[in-house]
Amino acid sequence: MFLTFSCKEITKSSLDNETTSENIVYTEETLYRPNFHFTPKENWMNDPNGMFFLNDTYHLFFQYYPEGNKWGPMHWGHATSKDLITWTENPIALYPDELGYIFSGSAVVDLKNTSGFGDGTTPPIVAIFTHHDPIKEKEGLIDIENQSIAYSIDEGKTWIKYANNPVLKNPGIKNFRDPKVVWDENHQQWVMALAADDRTKFYSSKNLKEWAFISDFGNDLGAHGGVWECPDFFPMQSENSNETKWILLQSLNPGGPNGGSATQYFIGDFDGKTFKLDEDFKKQLDLKKAIWLDHGMDNYASVTWNNTNGKNPISIGWMSNWLYAQDVPTETWRSSMTIPRELKLNKTENGFFISSEPVDQLENYFSDKITKENIEFNEKTILIDSKTIDLTKSVIDIKLTDLTTDVYTFTLYNTIGNNLKFGLDNVEKHLFIDRQSSGLTNFSEAFGKHVTKAPLTKEYQEARIKIILDKTSIELFFNNGQEVLTEIFFPNEPFDKLTIESSRKEAKISTLNANKLNINNN
Ligand code: FRU
Numbered sequence: 001m002f003l004t005f006s007c008k009e010i011t012k013s014s015l016d017n018e019t020t021s022e023n024i025v026y027t028e029e030t031l032y033r034p035n036f037h038f039t040p041k042e043n044w045m046n047d048p049n050g051m052f053f054l055n056d057t058y059h060l061f062f063q064y065y066p067e068g069n070k071w072g073p074m075h076w077g078h079a080t081s082k083d084l085i086t087w088t089e090n091p092i093a094l095y096p097d098e099l100g101y102i103f104s105g106s107a108v109v110d111l112k113n114t115s116g117f118g119d120g121t122t123p124p125i126v127a128i129f130t131h132h133d134p135i136k137e138k139e140g141l142i143d144i145e146n147q148s149i150a151y152s153i154d155e156g157k158t159w160i161k162y163a164n165n166p167v168l169k170n171p172g173i174k175n176f177r178d179p180k181v182v183w184d185e186n187h188q189q190w191v192m193a194l195a196a197d198d199r200t201k202f203y204s205s206k207n208l209k210e211w212a213f214i215s216d217f218g219n220d221l222g223a224h225g226g227v228w229e230c231p232d233f234f235p236m237q238s239e240n241s242n243e244t245k246w247i248l249l250q251s252l253n254p255g256g257p258n259g260g261s262a263t264q265y266f267i268g269d270f271d272g273k274t275f276k277l278d279e280d281f282k283k284q285l286d287l288k289k290a291i292w293l294d295h296g297m298d299n300y301a302s303v304t305w306n307n308t309n310g311k312n313p314i315s316i317g318w319m320s321n322w323l324y325a326q327d328v329p330t331e332t333w334r335s336s337m338t339i340p341r342e343l344k345l346n347k348t349e350n351g352f353f354i355s356s357e358p359v360d361q362l363e364n365y366f367s368d369k370i371t372k373e374n375i376e377f378n379e380k381t382i383l384i385d386s387k388t389i390d391l392t393k394s395v396i397d398i399k400l401t402d403l404t405t406d407v408y409t410f411t412l413y414n415t416i417g418n419n420l421k422f423g424l425d426n427v428e429k430h431l432f433i434d435r436q437s438s439g440l441t442n443f444s445e446a447f448g449k450h451v452t453k454a455p456l457t458k459e460y461q462e463a464r465i466k467i468i469l470d471k472t473s474i475e476l477f478f479n480n481g482q483e484v485l486t487e488i489f490f491p492n493e494p495f496d497k498l499t500i501e502s503s504r505k506e507a508k509i510s511t512l513n514a515n516k517l518n519i520n521n522n
Contacts, residue, residue, distance in 0.1 A: 047301035050107035074101040105129030117151040130177035143170035187272035193233035223290035225255020230301040260323035261300040280351025295454030296486035324444035355481035367518035386496035407503040412495040439491035
Protein backbone atom coordinates (compact mmCIF):
# COMPACT_ATOMS: atom_id res chain seq x y z
CA MET A 1 0.00 0.00 0.00
CA PHE A 2 1.28 3.44 -0.88
CA LEU A 3 0.39 6.50 1.07
CA THR A 4 -0.21 9.77 -0.57
CA PHE A 5 1.74 12.17 1.60
CA SER A 6 4.86 14.08 0.85
CA CYS A 7 6.79 16.64 2.79
CA LYS A 8 5.78 19.65 0.84
CA GLU A 9 2.57 18.65 -0.81
CA ILE A 10 0.02 15.88 -0.83
CA THR A 11 0.49 13.96 -4.08
CA LYS A 12 -0.80 10.69 -5.46
CA SER A 13 2.37 8.67 -5.55
CA SER A 14 3.34 5.57 -7.41
CA LEU A 15 5.94 2.89 -6.90
CA ASP A 16 8.49 4.45 -9.22
CA ASN A 17 8.32 7.97 -7.86
CA GLU A 18 11.75 9.40 -7.17
CA THR A 19 12.57 10.16 -3.57
CA THR A 20 14.03 13.64 -3.21
CA SER A 21 14.46 15.88 -0.24
CA GLU A 22 11.82 18.20 -1.68
CA ASN A 23 9.21 15.55 -2.26
CA ILE A 24 9.63 12.43 -0.19
CA VAL A 25 7.25 9.65 -1.07
CA TYR A 26 6.45 7.51 1.90
CA THR A 27 5.23 3.96 1.64
CA GLU A 28 3.55 2.22 4.52
CA GLU A 29 6.81 0.25 4.89
CA THR A 30 9.00 3.32 5.23
CA LEU A 31 6.56 5.36 7.26
CA TYR A 32 4.83 2.80 9.47
CA ARG A 33 6.70 -0.52 9.63
CA PRO A 34 8.37 -0.36 13.07
CA ASN A 35 12.15 -0.11 13.12
CA PHE A 36 12.57 -2.50 16.02
CA HIS A 37 9.24 -3.73 17.42
CA PHE A 38 8.28 -7.18 16.21
CA THR A 39 5.76 -7.31 13.36
CA PRO A 40 4.98 -10.27 11.11
CA LYS A 41 6.24 -9.80 7.55
CA GLU A 42 2.68 -10.08 6.31
CA ASN A 43 -0.89 -10.10 7.54
CA TRP A 44 -2.72 -10.12 10.81
CA MET A 45 -1.26 -10.67 14.30
CA ASN A 46 -2.77 -10.37 17.77
CA ASP A 47 -1.84 -11.80 21.20
CA PRO A 48 1.62 -13.09 22.10
CA ASN A 49 1.41 -16.84 22.87
CA GLY A 50 3.49 -19.75 24.10
CA MET A 51 6.68 -17.87 24.89
CA PHE A 52 9.56 -19.91 26.30
CA PHE A 53 13.32 -19.60 26.64
CA LEU A 54 15.63 -22.51 25.87
CA ASN A 55 19.28 -22.89 24.83
CA ASP A 56 19.92 -19.14 24.57
CA THR A 57 16.88 -18.58 22.39
CA TYR A 58 13.68 -16.72 23.19
CA HIS A 59 10.64 -18.08 21.38
CA LEU A 60 7.63 -15.94 20.65
CA PHE A 61 4.45 -17.39 19.18
CA PHE A 62 1.50 -15.23 18.28
CA GLN A 63 -2.11 -15.27 17.15
CA TYR A 64 -1.76 -15.16 13.40
CA TYR A 65 -3.98 -15.15 10.33
CA PRO A 66 -1.66 -15.77 7.37
CA GLU A 67 -4.24 -15.09 4.67
CA GLY A 68 -5.52 -11.66 5.50
CA ASN A 69 -4.89 -8.41 7.30
CA LYS A 70 -7.91 -8.72 9.58
CA TRP A 71 -8.63 -11.30 12.26
CA GLY A 72 -9.46 -14.71 10.76
CA PRO A 73 -8.97 -18.44 11.43
CA MET A 74 -6.24 -18.42 14.03
CA HIS A 75 -2.83 -20.08 13.73
CA TRP A 76 0.24 -19.73 15.92
CA GLY A 77 2.94 -17.76 14.14
CA HIS A 78 6.49 -18.16 15.44
CA ALA A 79 9.54 -15.93 15.84
CA THR A 80 12.84 -16.39 17.65
CA SER A 81 15.46 -14.09 19.11
CA LYS A 82 18.77 -14.36 20.92
CA ASP A 83 18.21 -11.15 22.85
CA LEU A 84 14.47 -10.24 22.78
CA ILE A 85 15.19 -7.31 20.48
CA THR A 86 16.14 -8.67 17.05
CA TRP A 87 13.64 -11.23 15.79
CA THR A 88 13.55 -13.81 13.03
CA GLU A 89 10.17 -14.96 11.80
CA ASN A 90 9.89 -18.73 11.38
CA PRO A 91 7.33 -20.97 9.67
CA ILE A 92 3.86 -21.19 11.22
CA ALA A 93 3.89 -23.48 14.26
CA LEU A 94 0.24 -24.54 14.67
CA TYR A 95 -2.56 -24.69 12.09
CA PRO A 96 -6.30 -24.90 12.71
CA ASP A 97 -7.71 -28.44 12.53
CA GLU A 98 -10.99 -30.33 12.90
CA LEU A 99 -11.27 -29.22 16.55
CA GLY A 100 -11.10 -25.57 15.53
CA TYR A 101 -8.93 -22.49 15.39
CA ILE A 102 -5.80 -22.27 17.55
CA PHE A 103 -6.55 -19.54 20.06
CA SER A 104 -4.22 -18.09 22.70
CA GLY A 105 -2.27 -20.15 25.17
CA SER A 106 1.14 -20.86 26.61
CA ALA A 107 4.08 -23.26 26.36
CA VAL A 108 6.26 -24.82 29.03
CA VAL A 109 9.64 -26.49 28.92
CA ASP A 110 8.79 -29.81 30.58
CA LEU A 111 12.18 -30.23 32.27
CA LYS A 112 11.18 -33.37 34.20
CA ASN A 113 9.37 -34.91 31.23
CA THR A 114 6.20 -35.13 33.35
CA SER A 115 4.19 -35.41 30.14
CA GLY A 116 6.20 -38.36 28.87
CA PHE A 117 6.43 -36.69 25.46
CA GLY A 118 10.24 -36.45 25.71
CA ASP A 119 12.76 -39.06 24.64
CA GLY A 120 14.58 -38.88 27.98
CA THR A 121 17.45 -36.75 26.68
CA THR A 122 15.96 -33.37 25.67
CA PRO A 123 12.98 -31.89 27.52
CA PRO A 124 9.81 -31.69 25.45
CA ILE A 125 8.13 -28.32 24.99
CA VAL A 126 4.41 -28.57 25.64
CA ALA A 127 2.01 -25.96 24.24
CA ILE A 128 -1.36 -25.59 25.95
CA PHE A 129 -3.90 -23.65 23.90
CA THR A 130 -7.59 -23.16 23.24
CA HIS A 131 -9.30 -24.93 20.39
CA HIS A 132 -12.11 -22.61 19.30
CA ASP A 133 -14.76 -24.39 17.21
CA PRO A 134 -16.19 -21.99 14.56
CA ILE A 135 -18.81 -24.51 13.40
CA LYS A 136 -20.33 -24.95 16.84
CA GLU A 137 -20.11 -21.19 17.27
CA LYS A 138 -22.20 -20.64 14.11
CA GLU A 139 -24.74 -23.09 15.45
CA GLY A 140 -25.06 -20.88 18.52
CA LEU A 141 -23.72 -23.53 20.91
CA ILE A 142 -22.04 -22.65 24.20
CA ASP A 143 -19.28 -25.27 24.53
CA ILE A 144 -17.17 -23.93 21.68
CA GLU A 145 -13.85 -23.55 23.53
CA ASN A 146 -11.78 -26.45 24.87
CA GLN A 147 -8.14 -26.72 25.94
CA SER A 148 -5.71 -28.83 23.96
CA ILE A 149 -2.00 -29.56 23.91
CA ALA A 150 0.76 -30.10 21.37
CA TYR A 151 4.41 -30.94 21.92
CA SER A 152 7.74 -30.32 20.27
CA ILE A 153 10.88 -32.36 20.66
CA ASP A 154 12.97 -30.13 18.41
CA GLU A 155 12.92 -26.92 20.46
CA GLY A 156 9.71 -25.52 19.02
CA LYS A 157 10.45 -25.95 15.32
CA THR A 158 7.79 -28.59 14.69
CA TRP A 159 4.79 -29.60 16.76
CA ILE A 160 2.73 -32.74 17.19
CA LYS A 161 -0.82 -32.32 18.42
CA TYR A 162 -1.75 -34.74 21.21
CA ALA A 163 -3.98 -37.57 19.96
CA ASN A 164 -6.44 -37.28 22.87
CA ASN A 165 -7.24 -33.59 22.57
CA PRO A 166 -8.95 -31.76 24.11
CA VAL A 167 -7.39 -32.27 27.54
CA LEU A 168 -9.80 -29.92 29.32
CA LYS A 169 -13.38 -29.89 28.13
CA ASN A 170 -15.75 -26.99 28.24
CA PRO A 171 -18.04 -27.15 31.29
CA GLY A 172 -20.72 -24.94 29.67
CA ILE A 173 -19.03 -21.52 29.69
CA LYS A 174 -18.96 -19.55 26.45
CA ASN A 175 -15.67 -17.71 26.99
CA PHE A 176 -13.40 -20.44 28.32
CA ARG A 177 -9.93 -19.84 26.98
CA ASP A 178 -6.30 -18.73 26.95
CA PRO A 179 -4.63 -21.29 29.30
CA LYS A 180 -1.38 -20.11 30.88
CA VAL A 181 0.55 -22.86 32.64
CA VAL A 182 3.31 -22.60 35.24
CA TRP A 183 5.24 -25.12 37.35
CA ASP A 184 4.41 -24.73 41.07
CA GLU A 185 7.60 -25.91 42.74
CA ASN A 186 6.17 -25.84 46.29
CA HIS A 187 3.37 -28.22 45.45
CA GLN A 188 5.11 -30.13 42.65
CA GLN A 189 2.30 -29.53 40.22
CA TRP A 190 1.45 -27.67 37.05
CA VAL A 191 -1.06 -24.86 37.53
CA MET A 192 -3.22 -23.48 34.73
CA ALA A 193 -4.89 -20.08 34.87
CA LEU A 194 -7.78 -19.90 32.44
CA ALA A 195 -10.09 -17.02 31.57
CA ALA A 196 -13.77 -17.89 31.99
CA ASP A 197 -16.24 -15.02 31.30
CA ASP A 198 -15.83 -12.84 34.42
CA ARG A 199 -13.21 -14.79 36.38
CA THR A 200 -9.97 -16.74 36.37
CA LYS A 201 -10.28 -20.48 36.85
CA PHE A 202 -7.37 -22.46 38.23
CA TYR A 203 -6.66 -26.10 37.37
CA SER A 204 -3.81 -28.37 38.41
CA SER A 205 -2.09 -31.31 36.77
CA LYS A 206 0.82 -33.68 37.30
CA ASN A 207 1.39 -34.50 33.63
CA LEU A 208 -0.11 -31.67 31.53
CA LYS A 209 -2.65 -34.14 30.11
CA GLU A 210 -5.13 -34.51 32.99
CA TRP A 211 -6.42 -31.39 34.64
CA ALA A 212 -8.46 -30.95 37.83
CA PHE A 213 -10.38 -27.80 38.75
CA ILE A 214 -9.03 -26.22 41.95
CA SER A 215 -10.56 -22.75 42.37
CA ASP A 216 -12.13 -19.62 40.94
CA PHE A 217 -10.85 -16.08 41.39
CA GLY A 218 -12.01 -12.57 40.79
CA ASN A 219 -15.66 -12.44 39.74
CA ASP A 220 -16.13 -9.78 42.45
CA LEU A 221 -12.69 -8.12 42.20
CA GLY A 222 -11.01 -5.69 39.85
CA ALA A 223 -12.30 -4.33 36.54
CA HIS A 224 -15.23 -6.05 34.84
CA GLY A 225 -16.11 -3.80 31.92
CA GLY A 226 -15.70 -6.73 29.54
CA VAL A 227 -14.75 -10.38 29.21
CA TRP A 228 -11.64 -11.62 31.03
CA GLU A 229 -9.01 -12.99 28.65
CA CYS A 230 -5.36 -14.08 28.56
CA PRO A 231 -4.40 -14.52 32.23
CA ASP A 232 -0.86 -15.14 33.44
CA PHE A 233 0.00 -16.53 36.87
CA PHE A 234 3.50 -16.83 38.35
CA PRO A 235 5.52 -16.43 41.57
CA MET A 236 7.80 -13.43 41.93
CA GLN A 237 10.55 -12.57 44.35
CA SER A 238 10.35 -9.03 45.77
CA GLU A 239 13.17 -6.62 44.87
CA ASN A 240 13.41 -5.12 48.35
CA SER A 241 12.08 -7.70 50.81
CA ASN A 242 12.64 -11.38 51.25
CA GLU A 243 9.17 -12.31 50.15
CA THR A 244 7.75 -14.20 47.22
CA LYS A 245 4.26 -13.36 46.01
CA TRP A 246 2.07 -14.80 43.29
CA ILE A 247 1.01 -12.44 40.54
CA LEU A 248 -2.07 -12.74 38.37
CA LEU A 249 -2.04 -10.67 35.19
CA GLN A 250 -5.58 -10.55 33.88
CA SER A 251 -6.45 -8.89 30.60
CA LEU A 252 -9.96 -7.82 29.77
CA ASN A 253 -11.79 -6.46 26.76
CA PRO A 254 -13.38 -3.95 26.80
CA GLY A 255 -13.16 -2.16 30.16
CA GLY A 256 -9.59 -0.79 30.10
CA PRO A 257 -8.83 2.43 32.02
CA ASN A 258 -8.82 4.51 28.82
CA GLY A 259 -11.23 2.38 26.82
CA GLY A 260 -11.07 -0.99 25.10
CA SER A 261 -8.50 -3.66 25.88
CA ALA A 262 -6.06 -3.57 28.82
CA THR A 263 -4.29 -5.71 31.42
CA GLN A 264 -4.88 -5.46 35.17
CA TYR A 265 -2.98 -7.35 37.85
CA PHE A 266 -3.45 -8.81 41.31
CA ILE A 267 -0.88 -9.70 43.97
CA GLY A 268 -1.39 -12.41 46.56
CA ASP A 269 -0.47 -15.85 47.87
CA PHE A 270 -1.14 -19.28 46.46
CA ASP A 271 -1.49 -22.35 48.69
CA GLY A 272 -1.57 -24.84 45.84
CA LYS A 273 -5.33 -24.47 45.51
CA THR A 274 -6.55 -20.92 45.98
CA PHE A 275 -5.16 -17.50 45.17
CA LYS A 276 -5.74 -15.09 48.06
CA LEU A 277 -5.11 -11.37 47.72
CA ASP A 278 -2.38 -9.77 49.80
CA GLU A 279 -4.04 -7.61 52.52
CA ASP A 280 -2.31 -4.34 51.59
CA PHE A 281 -2.91 -4.98 47.91
CA LYS A 282 -6.57 -5.51 48.68
CA LYS A 283 -6.71 -2.10 50.38
CA GLN A 284 -5.18 -0.47 47.29
CA LEU A 285 -7.60 -2.33 45.09
CA ASP A 286 -10.55 -1.15 47.19
CA LEU A 287 -9.31 2.42 46.69
CA LYS A 288 -8.46 2.21 42.99
CA LYS A 289 -11.01 -0.45 41.86
CA ALA A 290 -8.46 -1.88 39.43
CA ILE A 291 -4.67 -1.85 39.21
CA TRP A 292 -3.25 -1.70 35.70
CA LEU A 293 -0.02 -2.98 34.24
CA ASP A 294 -0.07 -0.20 31.64
CA HIS A 295 -2.44 2.76 31.36
CA GLY A 296 -1.95 3.30 27.61
CA MET A 297 -4.46 2.03 25.08
CA ASP A 298 -2.02 -0.27 23.27
CA ASN A 299 -0.64 -3.00 25.47
CA TYR A 300 -2.96 -5.98 25.51
CA ALA A 301 -2.75 -9.65 26.48
CA SER A 302 0.62 -9.12 28.17
CA VAL A 303 2.11 -12.42 29.31
CA THR A 304 5.54 -13.65 30.42
CA TRP A 305 8.21 -16.01 29.14
CA ASN A 306 8.45 -19.52 30.56
CA ASN A 307 11.77 -21.00 31.76
CA THR A 308 13.74 -17.78 32.27
CA ASN A 309 15.64 -19.45 35.10
CA GLY A 310 14.43 -17.78 38.25
CA LYS A 311 15.14 -14.25 37.01
CA ASN A 312 12.49 -11.54 37.04
CA PRO A 313 9.68 -12.33 34.62
CA ILE A 314 9.82 -10.80 31.15
CA SER A 315 6.56 -9.77 29.53
CA ILE A 316 5.48 -8.73 26.06
CA GLY A 317 2.10 -7.41 24.93
CA TRP A 318 0.19 -6.91 21.72
CA MET A 319 0.59 -3.21 20.87
CA SER A 320 -2.98 -2.59 19.80
CA ASN A 321 -6.54 -2.47 21.03
CA TRP A 322 -9.61 -4.38 19.84
CA LEU A 323 -11.42 -1.03 19.49
CA TYR A 324 -9.51 -0.28 16.26
CA ALA A 325 -6.89 -3.00 15.68
CA GLN A 326 -8.46 -4.18 12.43
CA ASP A 327 -8.65 -0.66 11.00
CA VAL A 328 -5.16 0.73 11.65
CA PRO A 329 -3.75 2.18 8.42
CA THR A 330 -1.34 -0.58 7.41
CA GLU A 331 -2.30 -3.22 4.89
CA THR A 332 0.73 -5.46 4.35
CA TRP A 333 0.84 -6.36 8.05
CA ARG A 334 -1.33 -5.44 11.00
CA SER A 335 0.06 -4.65 14.42
CA SER A 336 3.24 -5.13 16.39
CA MET A 337 4.35 -6.22 19.86
CA THR A 338 5.55 -3.97 22.71
CA ILE A 339 9.19 -3.87 23.67
CA PRO A 340 9.79 -6.83 26.05
CA ARG A 341 9.76 -5.65 29.66
CA GLU A 342 11.28 -6.87 32.88
CA LEU A 343 8.69 -6.93 35.65
CA LYS A 344 9.77 -6.12 39.19
CA LEU A 345 7.93 -6.65 42.45
CA ASN A 346 8.45 -3.66 44.74
CA LYS A 347 7.41 -3.29 48.37
CA THR A 348 6.37 0.13 49.71
CA GLU A 349 4.55 1.29 52.83
CA ASN A 350 1.33 0.81 50.85
CA GLY A 351 2.17 -2.76 49.99
CA PHE A 352 3.45 -4.40 46.83
CA PHE A 353 3.26 -3.11 43.28
CA ILE A 354 4.72 -4.16 39.95
CA SER A 355 6.93 -1.94 37.87
CA SER A 356 7.93 -2.62 34.27
CA GLU A 357 11.07 -1.52 32.50
CA PRO A 358 12.37 -2.23 29.01
CA VAL A 359 14.74 -5.21 29.05
CA ASP A 360 18.42 -4.27 29.47
CA GLN A 361 19.31 -5.88 26.13
CA LEU A 362 17.91 -2.80 24.40
CA GLU A 363 20.99 -0.90 25.58
CA ASN A 364 23.23 -3.12 23.43
CA TYR A 365 21.78 -1.28 20.45
CA PHE A 366 22.52 2.23 21.70
CA SER A 367 24.59 4.06 19.10
CA ASP A 368 24.69 7.86 18.62
CA LYS A 369 24.18 9.54 21.94
CA ILE A 370 23.52 13.02 23.21
CA THR A 371 23.63 14.18 26.80
CA LYS A 372 22.38 17.52 28.04
CA GLU A 373 22.35 18.96 31.52
CA ASN A 374 20.56 21.70 33.39
CA ILE A 375 18.12 22.81 30.73
CA GLU A 376 15.86 25.44 32.22
CA PHE A 377 12.60 25.70 30.37
CA ASN A 378 9.30 27.43 30.48
CA GLU A 379 8.20 28.27 26.95
CA LYS A 380 8.53 25.64 24.24
CA THR A 381 12.17 24.49 24.13
CA ILE A 382 13.61 22.15 21.51
CA LEU A 383 15.24 19.15 23.15
CA ILE A 384 16.02 16.85 20.24
CA ASP A 385 16.05 17.20 16.49
CA SER A 386 16.10 14.12 14.25
CA LYS A 387 19.24 15.48 12.61
CA THR A 388 21.11 14.49 15.79
CA ILE A 389 19.05 11.55 17.15
CA ASP A 390 16.56 9.78 14.90
CA LEU A 391 13.26 10.11 16.77
CA THR A 392 11.85 7.04 15.02
CA LYS A 393 14.35 4.75 16.75
CA SER A 394 15.46 6.13 20.05
CA VAL A 395 15.45 5.86 23.80
CA ILE A 396 15.28 9.13 25.70
CA ASP A 397 15.80 9.29 29.42
CA ILE A 398 14.95 12.55 31.16
CA LYS A 399 15.21 13.72 34.77
CA LEU A 400 13.01 16.66 35.64
CA THR A 401 13.56 18.78 38.76
CA ASP A 402 12.16 21.97 40.30
CA LEU A 403 8.64 20.91 39.38
CA THR A 404 5.69 22.75 40.90
CA THR A 405 1.92 22.65 40.50
CA ASP A 406 2.15 22.92 36.74
CA VAL A 407 1.66 20.98 33.51
CA TYR A 408 4.80 19.69 31.73
CA THR A 409 4.19 18.87 28.10
CA PHE A 410 6.52 17.16 25.67
CA THR A 411 5.59 17.50 21.99
CA LEU A 412 6.81 15.35 19.12
CA TYR A 413 6.05 17.01 15.81
CA ASN A 414 6.85 17.17 12.12
CA THR A 415 6.93 19.89 9.47
CA ILE A 416 3.30 19.36 8.43
CA GLY A 417 1.84 20.00 11.85
CA ASN A 418 1.12 16.51 13.16
CA ASN A 419 1.95 16.28 16.82
CA LEU A 420 1.92 13.88 19.71
CA LYS A 421 1.82 15.40 23.16
CA PHE A 422 2.62 13.62 26.40
CA GLY A 423 3.78 14.50 29.87
CA LEU A 424 3.09 15.07 33.51
CA ASP A 425 0.15 17.10 34.78
CA ASN A 426 0.96 18.07 38.36
CA VAL A 427 -2.23 20.15 38.60
CA GLU A 428 -4.73 17.38 37.93
CA LYS A 429 -2.18 14.71 38.96
CA HIS A 430 -1.84 12.41 36.02
CA LEU A 431 0.41 11.37 33.17
CA PHE A 432 -1.01 11.79 29.70
CA ILE A 433 -0.65 11.05 26.02
CA ASP A 434 -2.62 13.09 23.52
CA ARG A 435 -2.63 11.66 19.99
CA GLN A 436 -5.64 13.61 18.76
CA SER A 437 -3.56 15.52 16.16
CA SER A 438 -0.91 12.88 15.59
CA GLY A 439 -1.70 12.25 11.91
CA LEU A 440 -4.11 9.63 10.62
CA THR A 441 -6.80 9.16 13.25
CA ASN A 442 -10.04 8.97 11.32
CA PHE A 443 -9.68 5.31 10.31
CA SER A 444 -11.68 4.53 13.45
CA GLU A 445 -14.26 6.32 15.59
CA ALA A 446 -12.34 5.10 18.63
CA PHE A 447 -8.82 6.24 17.76
CA GLY A 448 -7.37 9.53 18.97
CA LYS A 449 -10.64 10.90 20.25
CA HIS A 450 -9.53 11.70 23.78
CA VAL A 451 -6.46 12.25 25.95
CA THR A 452 -5.20 9.08 27.63
CA LYS A 453 -4.56 9.55 31.34
CA ALA A 454 -2.80 7.61 34.10
CA PRO A 455 -3.81 8.97 37.51
CA LEU A 456 -1.09 9.77 40.06
CA THR A 457 -1.63 9.91 43.79
CA LYS A 458 0.54 12.97 44.43
CA GLU A 459 2.28 15.98 42.95
CA TYR A 460 5.92 15.38 41.96
CA GLN A 461 8.85 17.78 42.54
CA GLU A 462 11.12 15.50 40.56
CA ALA A 463 10.41 12.86 37.97
CA ARG A 464 12.18 10.54 35.61
CA ILE A 465 10.66 9.72 32.25
CA LYS A 466 12.06 7.13 29.88
CA ILE A 467 10.60 7.21 26.40
CA ILE A 468 11.00 4.55 23.73
CA LEU A 469 10.16 5.80 20.27
CA ASP A 470 9.63 3.83 17.09
CA LYS A 471 7.96 5.06 13.89
CA THR A 472 4.46 4.41 15.18
CA SER A 473 4.73 3.90 18.92
CA ILE A 474 5.61 5.55 22.19
CA GLU A 475 6.30 3.65 25.40
CA LEU A 476 6.56 5.92 28.40
CA PHE A 477 8.10 4.62 31.63
CA PHE A 478 7.55 6.95 34.59
CA ASN A 479 9.87 6.79 37.62
CA ASN A 480 11.50 3.46 36.77
CA GLY A 481 8.34 1.97 35.38
CA GLN A 482 6.06 2.66 38.35
CA GLU A 483 3.56 3.78 35.73
CA VAL A 484 3.66 2.89 32.06
CA LEU A 485 1.79 4.22 29.03
CA THR A 486 2.02 2.54 25.63
CA GLU A 487 0.37 3.97 22.54
CA ILE A 488 0.53 3.82 18.76
CA PHE A 489 0.11 6.67 16.24
CA PHE A 490 0.29 7.20 12.48
CA PRO A 491 1.83 10.53 11.46
CA ASN A 492 1.72 11.64 7.80
CA GLU A 493 5.47 12.03 7.90
CA PRO A 494 7.97 11.08 10.61
CA PHE A 495 8.16 13.13 13.78
CA ASP A 496 11.46 14.94 13.76
CA LYS A 497 11.49 17.26 16.74
CA LEU A 498 10.86 16.94 20.46
CA THR A 499 10.12 19.93 22.67
CA ILE A 500 9.18 20.55 26.28
CA GLU A 501 7.22 23.36 27.84
CA SER A 502 5.54 24.15 31.14
CA SER A 503 2.19 25.85 31.43
CA ARG A 504 3.31 28.48 33.94
CA LYS A 505 6.64 28.51 35.69
CA GLU A 506 10.19 27.65 34.83
CA ALA A 507 11.40 24.14 35.66
CA LYS A 508 14.51 22.16 34.87
CA ILE A 509 15.71 19.08 33.08
CA SER A 510 18.69 18.09 35.19
CA THR A 511 19.83 15.42 32.71
CA LEU A 512 18.73 14.24 29.32
CA ASN A 513 20.27 11.18 27.67
CA ALA A 514 19.10 10.32 24.20
CA ASN A 515 20.32 7.31 22.29
CA LYS A 516 19.69 6.30 18.74
CA LEU A 517 19.00 2.59 18.40
CA ASN A 518 21.01 0.81 15.80
CA ILE A 519 18.44 -1.88 14.93
CA ASN A 520 16.46 -2.69 11.90
CA ASN A 521 14.28 -5.70 12.52
CA ASN A 522 11.98 -5.39 9.61
C1 FRU B 1 -7.55 -11.76 23.07
C2 FRU B 1 -8.24 -12.90 22.36
C3 FRU B 1 -8.13 -14.18 23.16
C4 FRU B 1 -8.34 -15.22 22.11
C5 FRU B 1 -7.63 -14.62 20.92
C6 FRU B 1 -8.26 -14.95 19.61
O1 FRU B 1 -7.09 -10.76 22.23
O2 FRU B 1 -9.58 -12.56 22.13
O3 FRU B 1 -9.05 -14.25 24.23
O4 FRU B 1 -7.78 -16.45 22.47
O5 FRU B 1 -7.65 -13.22 21.11
O6 FRU B 1 -7.46 -14.52 18.56
